[in-house]
């Protein structure tokens with residue numbers, strides 16, 4: 001049973017939401033609060049899986065409420081319902097709410113958004129991991145790429161293409177920018193699946209204010225690690241993205257978007273970044289043990305944390321509202337047979353590309369992820385495999 005708290009100072013809105021949501025989701029327990037203080041009281045005495053709050057309320061607005069929810073109920077999904085149009089308010093929302101739904105909001109939109117968050121939520125069995133991920137405001141970026149972006153944005157002739165090019169090479173910046181571009185706040189009618197589109201839609205001026213004034217991106221702290229290397233993760237992720245784009249291009253398949261495959265490839269191991277930055281040094285120990293035993297990393301992670309980097313990454317990206325096809329590819333890239341999708345799709349591309357872009361580390365043998373033979377056989381691509389493998393070995 002999922003428990004949802006709805007907060008609005010307009011009684012009619014709450015009554016309307018109750019009437020619409022109750023028949024659609026009999027499996028949910030709905031609770032209601034008429035202002036921020038009432039909501040905080042409810043949160044202190046009971047556990048909630050999601051909080052949906054209005055923005056403009058008397059005494060305490062939705063932003064202030066959700067800021068406090070972050071601390072009181074860190075594992076809960078936070079959603080703002082509002083018809084706000086001011087740019088600055090919208091930008092403030094990004095730090096505290098996982099999703100933004102415009103008002104008046106249809107009940108099915110709420111149901112769809114929450115069901116999606118809960119489906120990913122349920123894959124993460126470990127409550128500590130869920131709490132950790134719901135609290136992540138941004139992912140760290142590679143310092144050299146971040147510096148490149150700053151100098152490009154500060155230059156008098158900063159170009160959209162160059163800004164997009166730098167962002168599209170970085171896991172943390174790409175994930176965050178796609179969260180913004182896919183937020184309903186920006187009012188885009190279609191889903192944005194790659195950094196170039198995201199920069200074009202938002203505009204260089206917005207990206208400039210997001211990066212320079214709002215500081216939406218962060219850097220990872222330099223730490224001496226032996227079993228996990230951030231630059232290696234970047235290199236492997238970028239190469240997986242490039243191989244994925246090439247595979248998709250070679251298929252000429254309607255509906256299979258090479259740019260989306262580039263993004264999914266770049267982000268497929270984003271869960272490793274989450275685990276490595278928020279659970280070190282435990283993650284370091286798990287990586288050492290995996291290397292010594294020769295066990296696949298995702299298996300060692302599951303044994304240690306209850307979930308692997310695939311589920312962790314998918315949960316974060318799903319929570320941030322990235323397109324389903326990307327979230328799905330991230331979730332199942334090591335075990336594609338568990339996906340319900342049929343046919344050659346973005347997930348298939350990422351499963352193949354990940355195996356063809358082995359992680360290079362000085363002093364250690366190159367290790368690629370194994371392909372699932374039964375799944376690959378079903379795709380009927382055996383004639384193309386050697387060609388793709390050759391192409392992958394020439395890419396850097």
Ligand SMILES: [Fe+2]
Nearest residue numbers: 268269333334
């Ligand atoms: Fe992986």
Ligand SMILES: [Fe+2]
Nearest residue numbers: 236268269354
């Ligand atoms: Fe990988």
